[in-house]
Amino acid sequence: MSQTSPPDAVEISFHVRFAETDQMGIVHHTNYIIWFEESRSAYMRARGTSYTAFAADGLELAVSKVQARYLAPARYDRLVTVCCWVEQMQSRKMRFSYRIYDTASGQTLVTGFTDHICITPEGRVARIPDKWRHRLKLEN
Amino acid sequence: MSQTSPPDAVEISFHVRFAETDQMGIVHHTNYIIWFEESRSAYMRARGTSYTAFAADGLELAVSKVQARYLAPARYDRLVTVCCWVEQMQSRKMRFSYRIYDTASGQTLVTGFTDHICITPEGRVARIPDKWRHRLKLEN
Amino acid sequence: MSQTSPPDAVEISFHVRFAETDQMGIVHHTNYIIWFEESRSAYMRARGTSYTAFAADGLELAVSKVQARYLAPARYDRLVTVCCWVEQMQSRKMRFSYRIYDTASGQTLVTGFTDHICITPEGRVARIPDKWRHRLKLEN
Amino acid sequence: MSQTSPPDAVEISFHVRFAETDQMGIVHHTNYIIWFEESRSAYMRARGTSYTAFAADGLELAVSKVQARYLAPARYDRLVTVCCWVEQMQSRKMRFSYRIYDTASGQTLVTGFTDHICITPEGRVARIPDKWRHRLKLEN
Numbered sequence: 001m002s003q004t005s006p007p008d009a010v011e012i013s014f015h016v017r018f019a020e021t022d023q024m025g026i027v028h029h030t031n032y033i034i035w036f037e038e039s040r041s042a043y044m045r046a047r048g049t050s051y052t053a054f055a056a057d058g059l060e061l062a063v064s065k066v067q068a069r070y071l072a073p074a075r076y077d078r079l080v081t082v083c084c085w086v087e088q089m090q091s092r093k094m095r096f097s098y099r100i101y102d103t104a105s106g107q108t109l110v111t112g113f114t115d116h117i118c119i120t121p122e123g124r125v126a127r128i129p130d131k132w133r134h135r136l137k138l139e140n
Numbered sequence: 141m142s143q144t145s146p147p148d149a150v151e152i153s154f155h156v157r158f159a160e161t162d163q164m165g166i167v168h169h170t171n172y173i174i175w176f177e178e179s180r181s182a183y184m185r186a187r188g189t190s191y192t193a194f195a196a197d198g199l200e201l202a203v204s205k206v207q208a209r210y211l212a213p214a215r216y217d218r219l220v221t222v223c224c225w226v227e228q229m230q231s232r233k234m235r236f237s238y239r240i241y242d243t244a245s246g247q248t249l250v251t252g253f254t255d256h257i258c259i260t261p262e263g264r265v266a267r268i269p270d271k272w273r274h275r276l277k278l279e280n
Numbered sequence: 281m282s283q284t285s286p287p288d289a290v291e292i293s294f295h296v297r298f299a300e301t302d303q304m305g306i307v308h309h310t311n312y313i314i315w316f317e318e319s320r321s322a323y324m325r326a327r328g329t330s331y332t333a334f335a336a337d338g339l340e341l342a343v344s345k346v347q348a349r350y351l352a353p354a355r356y357d358r359l360v361t362v363c364c365w366v367e368q369m370q371s372r373k374m375r376f377s378y379r380i381y382d383t384a385s386g387q388t389l390v391t392g393f394t395d396h397i398c399i400t401p402e403g404r405v406a407r408i409p410d411k412w413r414h415r416l417k418l419e420n
Numbered sequence: 421m422s423q424t425s426p427p428d429a430v431e432i433s434f435h436v437r438f439a440e441t442d443q444m445g446i447v448h449h450t451n452y453i454i455w456f457e458e459s460r461s462a463y464m465r466a467r468g469t470s471y472t473a474f475a476a477d478g479l480e481l482a483v484s485k486v487q488a489r490y491l492a493p494a495r496y497d498r499l500v501t502v503c504c505w506v507e508q509m510q511s512r513k514m515r516f517s518y519r520i521y522d523t524a525s526g527q528t529l530v531t532g533f534t535d536h537i538c539i540t541p542e543g544r545v546a547r548i549p550d551k552w553r554h555r556l557k558l559e560n
Contacts, residue, residue, distance in 0.1 A: 014294065015318070017314065017318045018163070018321060018331065019168050019317055021163035022159065022162065022163065023158070023161035023216060024480065025163045029453070029483045029486060030457075031450075033450045037299055037450075038297045041298060052356070062444075062490070063449045064489065064490050065487070066486075066488050067487045068485065068486050068487075069485050070483055070484050076331070076332065157457065157458045158457055158461060159457055169313070170310045170311075174310055174439045177437065177438050178438070178439075181438060181497060185435075191438065191496070192496065200304065204350050205347070205349050206347070206348050207345070207346070210346075298442060301442050301443035302443065303444075
């Protein structure tokens with residue numbers, strides 16, 4: 001676990017897929033952002049819930065912004081770990097932060113965040129329900 | 141136009157995207173199958189219709205089988221052409237065939253087909269409506 | 281393990297990623313073929329080797345054909361298993377076969393195969409080296 | 421052309437692919453970043469050059485940072501336009517900016533930028549050669 005990630009961070013590890021590489025011989029930069037997303041799914045599972053359960057309440061957490069910084073490349077077949085945590089929780093918006101590192105060496109490869117706004121099926125911005133605020137973020 | 145493709149074939153051309161390459165320096169083999177799909181969309185547009193219009197009639201053309209043969213690789217930034225036509229039209233099923241070639245040289249890169257079955261939203265196999273059989277395939 | 285898969289089959293399980301879905305609410309049909317590929321990587325790892333080691337011997341196993349049959353859809357966040365084995369081993373060519381199933385229910389979702397030819401960096405078809413034939417396929 | 425994009429901006433238009441949607445019925449957020457990249461390729465082509473020519477000079481423009489803001493979703497089969505321009509040109513680094521909009525309505529869907537550093541094959545940061553600074557950015 002990273003020194004900089006909070007105690008409620010969730011980690012997943014997996015091997016880099018061949019299809020995730022590009023002709024520079026490294027992982028294509030968009031795939032790290034797919035890994036961000038998969039770590040959010042794992043975060044939900046670790047909290048005993050899921051995006052599907054959130055959607056069942058008639059709401060969505062739409063991605064409103066994404067940022068990634070590329071420090072070192074991941075390569076095919078390496079084991080990588082994605083560390084994911086809730087950085088900010090506001091009434092209608094939340095931020096997940098991420099650190100991707102090489103599992104064996106611990107070297108940080110990519111860091112980033114995604115902002116999400118809570119919206120109704122009609123696309124109107126809505127308040128994140130209290131039960132979900134608690135499910136998604138431990139109040140210390 | 142290929143000698144082997146029928147007169148009602150539809151063609152689209154575009155540049156190979158960098159993200160479509162893999163670490164072998166060529167297009168990853170799954171991307172040709174995405175190009176197959178995009179040429180089906182173009183086929184629909186050329187007939188003055190769309191998958192969305194088909195779905196609006198409460199039906200889907202689900203992919204039941206795909207086959208691709210890889211003859212030569214496509215490379216980043218090259219202009220490629222995908223030629224698409226209806227190979228078979230049955231009551232509940234249809235087959236699209238494809239030929240992907242290098243636009244400049246005419247060299248065939250990949251050939252293949254996809255089978256589609258007509259299904260209802262509940263997943264039951266259904267007859268392809270007559271109006272759609274005519275829209276999708278000219279009867280000669 | 282499937283009844284139909286041989287004893288040397290290798291299995292991997294993982295959760296379906298959100299990015300792998302399409303607007304039909306199911307996994308896009310090309311992603312199963314990426315899973316085929318990832319199960320080949322796992323097959324290599326289970327044999328104590330890797331594609332990288334094969335490439336280090338100056339050869340490639342290029343995909344020459346792929347076929348997939350879609351029986352039932354996979355959905356977001358479900359745990360799926362891909363079972364992979366060597367179906368045929370010839371002097372210059374080999375076939376991997378696959379069965380993808382829902383891990384919890386055992387329901388088969390997709391079956392398929394990929395053919396691979398051994399080629400040199402210059403693109404010439406070559407014999408699969410004996411040591412690799414043994415590494416990749418147990419002779420019973 | 422956007423009011424906010426400079427006169428040397430380059431635009432490309434294409435139809436949204438079915439494979440680019442996700443189960444929310446809209447384009448998955450990572451695909452806009454692939455479109456950013458494809459507009460960079462188009463930018464190079466519009467300048468009479470290519471990434472391949474840059475690589476042939478023994479250098480790479482590695483992505484060091486990406487940011488995207490999602491304002492409205494793109495949908496399957498819609499025609500979209502990506503507008504791309506060089507926002508900053510420094511000695512070892514450059515920034516491309518982007519605006520993606522619905523071609524028919526002009527509505528902005530996504531904005532963003534990518535930062536690129538010039539690196540040698542050994543991964544060392546290098547100066548962007550003068551001839552490339554001129555090719556990539558008109559000095560007004």
